[in-house]
Amino acid sequence: MRVLVTGGAGYIGSVAVALLRRDGYDVTVLDDLSTGHRDSLPADVRFVEGSVLNSAIIADALTDCEAVMHFAAKSLVPESVAKPELYHDVNVNGSKNLLAQMKLAGVNRLVFSSTAATYGEPEVIPITEISQTNPTSPYGATKLEVDHAITEAAKRDGLAAISLRYFNVVGGIKLDRGWISERHTPETHLIPNLLRSTSANPIKIFGNDWPTKDGTCIRDYIHVVDLIEAHIAALKAAKTGSHEIINLGSGSGYSILEVIAATSAALGTELPYEMTARRAGDPAVLVADISKARTLLGWQPTRDLAQMVNDTYEAAQG
Numbered sequence: 001m002r003v004l005v006t007g008g009a010g011y012i013g014s015v016a017v018a019l020l021r022r023d024g025y026d027v028t029v030l031d032d033l034s035t036g037h038r039d040s041l042p043a044d045v046r047f048v049e050g051s052v053l054n055s056a057i058i059a060d061a062l063t064d065c066e067a068v069m070h071f072a073a074k075s076l077v078p079e080s081v082a083k084p085e086l087y088h089d090v091n092v093n094g095s096k097n098l099l100a101q102m103k104l105a106g107v108n109r110l111v112f113s114s115t116a117a118t119y120g121e122p123e124v125i126p127i128t129e130i131s132q133t134n135p136t137s138p139y140g141a142t143k144l145e146v147d148h149a150i151t152e153a154a155k156r157d158g159l160a161a162i163s164l165r166y167f168n169v170v171g172g173i174k175l176d177r178g179w180i181s182e183r184h185t186p187e188t189h190l191i192p193n194l195l196r197s198t199s200a201n202p203i204k205i206f207g208n209d210w211p212t213k214d215g216t217c218i219r220d221y222i223h224v225v226d227l228i229e230a231h232i233a234a235l236k237a238a239k240t241g242s243h244e245i246i247n248l249g250s251g252s253g254y255s256i257l258e259v260i261a262a263t264s265a266a267l268g269t270e271l272p273y274e275m276t277a278r279r280a281g282d283p284a285v286l287v288a289d290i291s292k293a294r295t296l297l298g299w300q301p302t303r304d305l306a307q308m309v310n311d312t313y314e315a316a317q318g
């Protein structure tokens with residue numbers, strides 16, 4: 001089966017490309033290289049350079065494909081607060097273009113990269129898929145709008161679809177040609193930035209006045225390889241005319257101070273940090289209930305926080 005991976009040159013998408021090929025799938029990648037890297041992809045993959053805003057390019061990329069994994073999106077909470085129209089255009093209009101072209105091409109199977117940011121500030125922890133959705137950022141709102149559009153397409157057109165709501169994705173994968181891990185510019189995520197923290201330029205921690213046990217935000221970190229293994233299971237599990245929404249996390253929450261302690265322990269050195277004001281768009285606590293992923297996908301995360309930190313560190317060493 002050939003799978004179109006949109007955003008396949010990005011961090012998470014390029015791990016999907018590697019694992020799909022490992023499992024015997026043919027892969028086409030559609031990516032505009034706005035944040036992705038061509039060298040994250042194998043040389044012999046079918047690569048179409050272009051945006052999900054361009055319908056003709058999507059149609060070309062869908063040639064011979066039977067399924068789509070849709071990662072192409074703008075994905076930074078702080079940037080979305082500054083540029084909500086850009087996020088709406090790429091994430092919502094781009095995904096609607098993709099759905100329209102899939103229908104025209106008769107491609108009926110979709111796994112969508114959604115996010116825990118759709119839930120906003122949750123009322124109950126851990127978060128289940130039936131929790132209220134009330135995004136606190138334009139990023140979360142755009143992904144929620146796409147989830148709704150996919151539900152409609154499943155009802156209307158018989159699409160077989162699964163949206164996977166990611167919590168905090170970390171780590172990398174070592175391939176023959178080297179490591180694939182996060183290479184964002186600017187890098188906004190906690191663990192990669194923590195690994196670069198020095199006493200001259202310590203990482204800034206966004207708030208220690210949150211309603212949590214130590215005042216710092218709590219997140220649920222998941223290894224990118226566990227995450228993509230769930231995508232491949234979802235590709236197989238999607239059923240015609242149905243849209244399932246499934247959380248992907250590890251099911252455990254860590255405060256930022258706990259992540260700093262785990263990272264310092266893994267590196268054998270005390271990492272410096274500095275407390276600063278809260279960042280716009282951040283909820284206090286996000287922890288997943290992953291029972292639906294376990295049941296529906298027959299999946300289980302197996303890589304712990306120490307491995308996420310170690311892999312991110314190894315990848316940064318090259």
Ligand code: UDP
Pocket residue numbers: 077168188189190191193203204205206207217218219256279282
């Ligand atoms: N964070 C921080 N300093 C940083 C980066 C992140 O204090 O340099 C905090 C951020 O406010 C959030 C948590 O770490 O509470 C995880 O943020 P990240 O950007 O990694 O992922 P997000 O939860 O926004 O998807």
